[in-house]
């Protein structure tokens with residue numbers, strides 16, 4: 001399954017991202033979540049990869065479960081941080097053998113813990129890794145984009161030039177970091193088009209799952225908690241799990257409606273290996289056939 005074929009055939013495309021299961025117990029929970037979400041017929045699923053190879057085996061097993069056992073369209077991720085060319089080849093050969101045709105390529109971040117030593121020949125940026133993979137494989141490649149700028153970037157403009165380099169080196173679609181104000185995304189796409197980035201750019205959707213997680217992730221990912229969202233988060237009882245989930249679902253439904261009305265190519269859900277929010281958001285959007 002090549003993701004670009006899906007974006008060429010239909011829009012909006014629904015995709016869902018998962019992190020790998022770790023053991024038998026988390027595998028069981030993962031299966032329940034995926035089986036539940038598969039009922040919505042997503043166009044493809046994707047599995048993250050721990051930088052430094054920390055989830056190498058788990059990511060492979062998870063991709064295998066989706067692609068082979070469940071026969072679902074699946075994208076595998078690779079995060080090159082710390083890995084040398086031979087280790088990258090090792091990972092990619094496994095995916096190739098499994099029949100995976102689309103790889104989402106990331107740099108990743110230095111794993112926490114002082115004892116991690118990066119391979120001396122590891123790739124500095126995702127663009128380098130994309131060039132390397134394009135040269136050695138026939139995978140369709142995707143890469144990450146940051147509507148509010150990547151946390152380390154000196155400016156959004158410079159970050160966009162590096163995104164262009166990823167596309168010039170072989171990335172055929174971009175999945176955007178999540179955001180809570182659609183204007184960030186629309187402005188970003190406009191700027192991308194102006195500098196000649198013409199591949200599909202897909203908005204990432206991160207529902208509020210817990211107040212604590214939303215606050216913590218926004219710092220790590222550089223996503224602004226906008227005033228309308230903050231107002232809702234401050235008004236809800238953070239310990240009331242259902243009320244928090246409902247807040248997140250309502251907010252995401254409104255956000256997705258705004259995106260779909262502007263004709264986005266797809267919606268990419270960061271599921272955090274949970275089903276309820278993504279399921280309810282999509283079901284509610286599908287109530288309006290003009291949207292989804």
Ligand SMILES: Cc1cc2nc3c(=O)[nH]c(=O)nc-3n(C[C@H](O)[C@H](O)[C@H](O)COP(=O)(O)OP(=O)(O)OC[C@H]3O[C@@H](n4cnc5c(N)ncnc54)[C@H](O)[C@@H]3O)c2cc1C
Pocket residue numbers: 047048049050051077078079105106107108109124125126127144145150151152153154158159162166175176177178204
């Ligand atoms: C959709 C999505 C999925 C993700 N999945 C994963 C995952 O599975 N595993 C994981 O570990 N992480 C994942 N991440 C997080 C990601 O790895 C981090 O955001 C990481 O810090 C950057 O990765 P990148 O591929 O965007 O890096 P890059 O594109 O290499 O950019 C990293 C930084 O370097 C700068 N830069 C790029 N090229 C150059 C250059 N030539 N010279 C100077 N500066 C440059 C950029 O502006 C940016 O600030 C994901 C992020 C997104 C948006």
